[in-house]
Amino acid sequence: MDFIIDTVGKTSNTPVQKDGNNVIAELLKDYRDSSSSQTCSKAELSAKENIHVHEILEDLGWNNKSQFKKTYTTFNRRNVKEDIPESHDKSDIRDVLKKSLVLSQNFEDLHSIPPFEISEKKITKGETVLTDIIDLQKEREKTKGKKWYGLPATEMTEEVKHDLEILQMRSVLDPKHFYKKNDLSVLPKYFQFGTVMDTPVDYYKDRIPKNKRKKTLVDELLADANFNKYNKRKYKEIIEDRQKTHYKAWRTAKKIKEKEIDYQVFFYWEKK
Template identity: 40%
Template sequence: MDFIIDTVGDEDLQVKSELLSEAEKSYFVDAEDRNRAILDLFDKKKQELDQKVEEEEEIQKKLKNIKIDSMFDDFFEEIGWTRSHVMKKISKPPLFHFEQLDIESGKLKSKLGTVDVEKEMKKSVLKPGLEKEHSLPAYYVSQKKLKAIRRREREKTKGPKWFNLPAPEVTEELKNDLQVLKMRSALDPKHFYKKNDMEVLPKYFQVGRIMDSALDHVNERLTKKQRKRTMVDELLADAEFQKYNKKKYKEIIDDKRKSEYRTFMRDKRQKNKAALKNNKLKAKKSKN
């Protein structure tokens, strides 16, 4: 690729063959010399290791040619040893392979630097804040304890068939909301709900939030003041529900008063009958 350089105003550029002088490009020269020195050092080390390997191979060849004394041969035959037990070669794997080195860049070809440390540390036993713990968890866990731990973990969710529905902590507010949902058939007399077959509150459930639709007008949405934290608060703030609640409460009180009045009158009549019967018995006894 050819470059066009504007030399107007600088007469020295017309006679220059390079844009940078020797003093200006010293950094790049030092970097190249350093890489070359590193490669030369590796070559020198490789030659030394190759020479050591050749010397060891020559020593092993010489040892193979040495004959063991006949006395030792008889001793080995009595014990049942062979020559391989004595002249056993121990092969040590090389600590460094020069095939892993990239000659051009002077770096290793292996992926030692690309290890995801955070991912590997998640599997580690050493967690953050370990120094604050008073006791460390046991290394060996019995099968009985493992089963109990797995059972507790399974009880935290409903299972994969129910999309791992969680079992959250039931607070007082959540308990009130669940009781309202259980008695929802009494909230609206015009709406029919299927009978609830659960006698106790559910253990596995999840609380959601209704989001406003983008198609709704601004005036149709609830304001922050109208929004409530729980279902019970919303019901208490609903005027129609309060009106219906007062009506039902009045009906219940009236029915209770009527039933109490009927019970009172029945008890009164029974007492009068018992008193009249006692008076008749007394009258008969006095005549006799």
């Protein structure tokens, strides 16, 4: 490309040839010089502004400049190193899986899933915190609850079972005394036995000596003479009623059988 430049203001027919690369280099140099001058002016302005700010802070009595310094940090995900252990022990993993409630056999029988975290209040109070919901249910089943003042579930033995059955049939023991109907048709799960303490006032009258005291209600009833007398009388009445019913049934069955025999004999003679 050819450039024609008039330096004196005179016209000329002879063209002046210059290299285009040199012209572009000169233009770029001028642009760099202008941009550098602008950057210097910006730096000077920011320095002046900082000087004014520091003067104001000194007037206010805030000489600690470190409080107002802003720190900027760059975050690069590639440079972040996660705290992942390099090697895992298989035995540790198996121990954790054994303790897991989700992998247990009774997980499907649960009504609710236990919480993952334990509140700090329970730990500070020193209460027994059970992480396993199955153990927690077993612990709750040991008592009736706070409304029943922690009534325990007493162990059911043969002696205890007989005593509870006698209490359910208490209306039979004394027919002249009225008792309310039982709330449960089966033996209760939560109950507790107590002992009656003798008062010192009735020490010589109503007190039962130790050699006559019994351990269970069955033993006390068997040792009671009035109860034995009443029990024998009722037992005789029951046996007599059963004998009467058995006799009536036997008599009716005998009559039916005799009729059947007579009918068979009569039918046999008719065939002949």
